[in-house]
Each structure stands twice: as structure tokens, then as C-alpha cells.
Amino acid sequence: MKALIPYKKKNAKSRLSPALTLKEREEFVELMLRDVISSLQNAGIEKIDILTTPDNGVPEDVEVNVVINKNDLNEAINEYLEYEQEPILIIMADLPLVKSEHIKEILSRPEDVVIIPGKGGGTNIIFTKDPSNFHVKYYGSSFLNHCNIAKGRNCSLHVYDSFLLSTDIDEPHDLVEIMLHGHGYSKKYVMERFDIKTGKARAKISSAGA
Amino acid sequence: MKALIPYKKKNAKSRLSPALTLKEREEFVELMLRDVISSLQNAGIEKIDILTTPDNGVPEDVEVNVVINKNDLNEAINEYLEYEQEPILIIMADLPLVKSEHIKEILSRPEDVVIIPGKGGGTNIIFTKDPSNFHVKYYGSSFLNHCNIAKGRNCSLHVYDSFLLSTDIDEPHDLVEIMLHGHGYSKKYVMERFDIKTGKARAKISSAGA
Numbered sequence: 001m002k003a004l005i006p007y008k009k010k011n012a013k014s015r016l017s018p019a020l021t022l023k024e025r026e027e028f029v030e031l032m033l034r035d036v037i038s039s040l041q042n043a044g045i046e047k048i049d050i051l052t053t054p055d056n057g058v059p060e061d062v063e064v065n066v067v068i069n070k071n072d073l074n075e076a077i078n079e080y081l082e083y084e085q086e087p088i089l090i091i092m093a094d095l096p097l098v099k100s101e102h103i104k105e106i107l108s109r110p111e112d113v114v115i116i117p118g119k120g121g122g123t124n125i126i127f128t129k130d131p132s133n134f135h136v137k138y139y140g141s142s143f144l145n146h147c148n149i150a151k152g153r154n155c156s157l158h159v160y161d162s163f164l165l166s167t168d169i170d171e172p173h174d175l176v177e178i179m180l181h182g183h184g185y186s187k188k189y190v191m192e193r194f195d196i197k198t199g200k201a202r203a204k205i206s207s208a209g210a
Numbered sequence: 211m212k213a214l215i216p217y218k219k220k221n222a223k224s225r226l227s228p229a230l231t232l233k234e235r236e237e238f239v240e241l242m243l244r245d246v247i248s249s250l251q252n253a254g255i256e257k258i259d260i261l262t263t264p265d266n267g268v269p270e271d272v273e274v275n276v277v278i279n280k281n282d283l284n285e286a287i288n289e290y291l292e293y294e295q296e297p298i299l300i301i302m303a304d305l306p307l308v309k310s311e312h313i314k315e316i317l318s319r320p321e322d323v324v325i326i327p328g329k330g331g332g333t334n335i336i337f338t339k340d341p342s343n344f345h346v347k348y349y350g351s352s353f354l355n356h357c358n359i360a361k362g363r364n365c366s367l368h369v370y371d372s373f374l375l376s377t378d379i380d381e382p383h384d385l386v387e388i389m390l391h392g393h394g395y396s397k398k399y400v401m402e403r404f405d406i407k408t409g410k411a412r413a414k415i416s417s418a419g420a
Contacts, residue, residue, distance in 0.1 A: 117373060120383060143390060164371050
């Protein structure tokens with residue numbers, strides 16, 4: 001089995017710009033990627049492919065295989081899946097809350113396809129045992145798309161329910177979840193920069209110096 | 211064992227006001243309460259106490275016990291816990307995505323205390339086997355408060371990881387999660403009023419007529 005991580009560093013995570021500068025965002029996505037890779041490796045996954053575009057550097061010291069594809073996310077992943085014979089875990093690089101226990105549980109599911117929803121109808125992880133019998137359709141309500149694709153291919157399906165895996169880091173308030181539930185490089189990076197500011201509503205972040 | 215549901219109907223869920231009128235919000239919180247009660251009953255919980263204030267009506271046709279306390283949330287729950295001898299599950303009324311399977315899993319945990327975090331540092335469910343040896347401190351980063359309280363009382367602790375249980379319904383975008391992952395009365399109510407509008411970012415809702 002293999003893991004596939006789509007990755008984009010250049011001008012990444014623009015919705016985090018109220019909290020982090022461009023340079024910080026590019027540093028931060030690399031740290032989130034490292035945390036995801038660590039959890040995959042700790043779960044025993046040896047083959048990791050990072051799917052990226054020609055101008056998006058993957059750090060050289062990580063033990064992964066880099067797959068370059070200049071097409072958009074859906075097209076690039078679908079080209080990749082078409083020729084794969086072994087089970088594939090497609091996991092987004094902005095999921096630093098993932099633990100190796102999650103990965104082990106997902107891989108041990110008996111169903112053909114496991115989908116892990118993100119907030120707002122997104123898809124954060126897909127595990128498909130027969131990748132040539134699946135295709136992806138990200139953006140929009142991709143969770144519904146992927147459930148329908150699995151059904152259309154007569155695949156048995158499990159929806160894996162995890163708060164930590166539903167939390168892709170897109171917006172400033174998502175950084176709070178790293179402070180509360182995170183680990184590794186990404187937690188260290190956020191803790192150095194922000195405090196948790198709490199009121200009656202959900203917790204917010206503020207600059208550490210403020 | 212017993213379940214305790216804090217409940218407030220009057221002028222409830224003001225942060226949902228961009229999507230629902232006052233009258234609709236008051237109807238909707240009652241439907242969410244009914245969905246929570248159904249899941250508890252389907253999990254085999256027979257004793258359900260609803261904790262509310264004198265002016266907040268609980269529907270008369272549900273099989274629950276009503277506990278009136280005019281103090282604030284923390285004070286009212288802590289007064290309740292002080293005299294309880296049997297295990298208590300404290301569950302918020304705005305968690306319509308809860309299923310009976312979640313409740314069964316939580317009740318079967320071997321630890322003294324199980325905490326289910328909400329988004330942004332909140333606490334959505336607490337299960338304590340010895341309620342007189344626990345107290346609550348909601349608002350702000352209550353998740354950290356409750357973890358610290360469990361540790362301070364030398365209770366073993368499990369943090370239960372669930373996207374569906376992390377999703378308390380507070381803001382309009384939370385309604386999307388009911389459309390995608392919900393069931394029961396609350397799903398019916400939201401589906402009758404809204405469409406899912408999807409763009410590249412997370413899914414949003416729009417009025418069904420728009």
C-alpha cells in the first residue's frame with residue numbers, strides 16, 4: 001500500500017493571511033507536511049508519494065517520492081490513480097492533527113473505500129483498496145461526490161468519524177485546534193506565535209506579543 | 211446511569227440569526243433537543259434529566275424529568291453533580307448529529323471521565339462515573355478546563371475523537387453539517403429551508419427559494 005499527499009507550497013493557504021505572512025505560510029505548510037509524513041511513517045507506511053507541481057519544492061530531507069504533475073488537483077490525482085495496482089491512502093498535507101493511530105484504524109477497515117469528511121462538505125482523506133476503480137472530484141461538496149462515486153462503482157463504504165481529521169487548517173481560527181489538539185512541528189510553530197484568547201464564544205487566537 | 215441535558219429555548223442561538231428568525235430558532239432548538247433525546251433513548255438510556263430555567267419550556271410529550279435551576283450553567287450543573295451517586299453523561303442539546311452508536315461507545319469506555327471536545331476549545335459531552343468527584347467549568351477553553359479538572363481529581367481520562375460530536379450548531383455554516391451528516395427532525399427542518407451552495411471553499415448555505 002502507498003500514501004499520496006497532494007502538496008502546494010508556493011503562495012499556500014491564502015485564507016491564513018490575516019494570521020500569517022506569505023513567508024510564514026510557506027514555512028508553516030512545510031511543517032504541517034512533515035507532521036503528516038511522520039504520522040504515516042509511524043503507522044508503518046513506507047511508500048509515500050508527494051504529488052506537486054514543477055514550481056513547488058518538497059523538502060529534500062524527507063524520505064518520500066516526488067511526483068510532478070502540472071495539471072489541477074483532480075486531474076493530477078486521477079491520472080495517478082488510473083495506473084495504480086495497490087491500495088492508496090490520499091491524505092491532504094494540511095492535516096497536522098493526524099496521529100498514527102488514526103492511520104492504522106483507517107487501513108484496518110474492511111470496506112473497499114473509507115472517506116474522512118472535512119468541515120463544510122470537504123474530503124480530507126480517502127482510502128481506496130482498488131484505486132483504478134475510483135476517481136476523485138475535489139472542491140465544492142466533495143464529500144458527497146466521493147460517497148456517490150464509491151456507490152456508483154459498487155464499492156462498500158465507511159465514513160470515518162474524527163474531529164481531528166475533519167480539521168484541515170485553512171483559516172485563522174483553525175490554528176486554535178493545533179494549539180489544543182496538535183503535536184509536532186506545527187504545534188511548536190503556532191505556540192511560538194499565538195496565545196489562546198477565550199471569551200464566552202469559541203476560542204480565538206491573538207498574537208503572542210499582544 | 212443518567213443523562214443530563216442543559217436546555218435553553220427562549221431567545222436561543224442568537225448567532226444563528228443571520229439564517230433563522232427568533233421564532234424559527236426557538237422551534238429549531240426544540241427539534242435538536244428531540245434528536246438528542248432519541249439517540250440517548252436508542253442507546254438504552256432510560257433516565258434523562260433536562261436542566262433548564264423557570265421560563266424555558268421543555269416539550270411536554272418527551273419522556274424526561276425536568277430540573278429547574280435559575281442559576282447560570284456552571285453553577286446549576288455543579289449543584290446537580292454534587293448530590294449524584296450514579297454515572298452521568300452531560301450532553302448539550304445542540305448536538306443533533308449524535309447517534310446512539312456514539313453514546314454506546316462513550317458509555318463503554320473504561321476511564322473515569324470521557325470528554326468530547328467541540329470546535330474552538332469547547333466541551334460538548336462529558337461522561338463522569340463519579341459525578342460528586344467532578345465539576346464543570348464551561349465557557350472559554352472549557353476543554354482544557356475539564357481535562358485539568360479530571361487530572362486534578364486523579365481521574366483517568368479519555369478524549370473521544372468525533373467530528374459529528376464536535377459539531378455543535380451555533381453559526382449558519384454549522385447548518386451545512388446537518389444537511390450532510392444529520393438525521394431526524396433537525397435535518398428535515400434544515401433541508402426544507404436551505405440549499406447547499408458550493409464553491410471552491412467550504413460549502414455554504416442559501417435559502418431554499420433563492
